[in-house]
Amino acid sequence: MTTTTPPVTLDDVRDAAARLEGVARRTPVLRSRTLDELAGAEVFLKCENFQRVGAFKFRGAYNAASRLTPEQLSRGIAAYSSGNHAQAVALAARELGTTAVIVMPEDAPPSKRAATAGYGAEIVTYDRYTADRVAIAEALAADRGLALIPPYEHPHVMAGQGTAALELLEEVGELDALLTPVGGGGLMAGSATVAKGLHPGIRTVGVEPEAGDDTKRSLEAGRRVSIPVPRTIADGQALHTPGELTFSVNRRLLDEVVLVTDDEIRDAMRFAFERLKIVVEPSGATPLAALLTGRVGPLPPRVGVVVSGGNVDAGRFAELCGGATH
Numbered sequence: 001m002t003t004t005t006p007p008v009t010l011d012d013v014r015d016a017a018a019r020l021e022g023v024a025r026r027t028p029v030l031r032s033r034t035l036d037e038l039a040g041a042e043v044f045l046k047c048e049n050f051q052r053v054g055a056f057k058f059r060g061a062y063n064a065a066s067r068l069t070p071e072q073l074s075r076g077i078a079a080y081s082s083g084n085h086a087q088a089v090a091l092a093a094r095e096l097g098t099t100a101v102i103v104m105p106e107d108a109p110p111s112k113r114a115a116t117a118g119y120g121a122e123i124v125t126y127d128r129y130t131a132d133r134v135a136i137a138e139a140l141a142a143d144r145g146l147a148l149i150p151p152y153e154h155p156h157v158m159a160g161q162g163t164a165a166l167e168l169l170e171e172v173g174e175l176d177a178l179l180t181p182v183g184g185g186g187l188m189a190g191s192a193t194v195a196k197g198l199h200p201g202i203r204t205v206g207v208e209p210e211a212g213d214d215t216k217r218s219l220e221a222g223r224r225v226s227i228p229v230p231r232t233i234a235d236g237q238a239l240h241t242p243g244e245l246t247f248s249v250n251r252r253l254l255d256e257v258v259l260v261t262d263d264e265i266r267d268a269m270r271f272a273f274e275r276l277k278i279v280v281e282p283s284g285a286t287p288l289a290a291l292l293t294g295r296v297g298p299l300p301p302r303v304g305v306v307v308s309g310g311n312v313d314a315g316r317f318a319e320l321c322g323g324a325t326h
Helices: 010-020 033-039 057-065 070-073 084-095 111-119 133-145 155-171 184-196 212-221 244-253 260-275 282-293 313-320
Strands: 043-046 078-079 099-105 122-126 177-181 203-209 255-258 302-307
Touching: 010 184, 033 043, 033 260, 033 282, 043 070, 043 155, 057 084, 057 155, 057 177, 078 084, 078 133, 084 099, 084 111, 099 111, 099 133, 111 122, 133 212, 155 177, 155 184, 155 244, 155 302, 177 184, 177 282, 184 244, 203 212, 203 282, 212 244, 212 255, 212 260, 255 260, 255 282, 260 282, 260 313, 282 302
Parallel strands: 043 302, 078 099, 099 122, 177 203, 177 302, 203 255
Antiparallel strands: none
């Protein structure tokens, strides 16, 4: 009989938490009586929009980058990202005294591109609808001798992302359900590893934009499937297929995936701004949208939500929320 070691374990996440101590922020957990009443449950929001670079991505990027050898660090780091991982790797590189080259889509949000450059990274652009960002980044890393840190397909990245859920559970105690956005699957894989490891009976729910349902389709098919690159306001979830490593975790630990529309995401962003007084980017608002629309179905008493990020510039935020209906 053979056993397969999972790419990330609870001990890996705990080790990442120790490494991130004093470097990443321990983000706040917010409550809202109005949200509890609308959802029909006690809801605990883990607000990664207050994390360094404005998103959970710093956790995984720093955990992975900090494990590189001095020789690797001396040559620099490469990454590919639509925005949040780009900023995270750029900041992690700066913190560790090295340089970063980031492959970003031409239509990446201007605020995310500006922030990435602001942390000192070199940016290489591509067309997300016609070019292969992974191939571009791998070729660039090979040519320049750079260490490549992908946005989710990496054990240390997944472990770092799981520290958000670890902090949440340490602070509020046992939860009955945990909702997390799903893009490439790294946040969900790390979060589910922690949640199921500490509380095996917890219900893990991933949330995707309706146009980008690659993980939902993959779980239903029992294998990774590809869809056309989705066109959705949730740019951080505009992926065509789950990661191989992340899917190997999520197919075991993820109980279900629910979908929300772009209009529902806009409504959730506006609700967060008006009622919770926080700015949430579209991808970060998908779990909140799932709660507000009842897409998750009858909820158990205590529900955790990872609000994954808040990187949206003022003009784009006003444009998106102006069309909301709440």
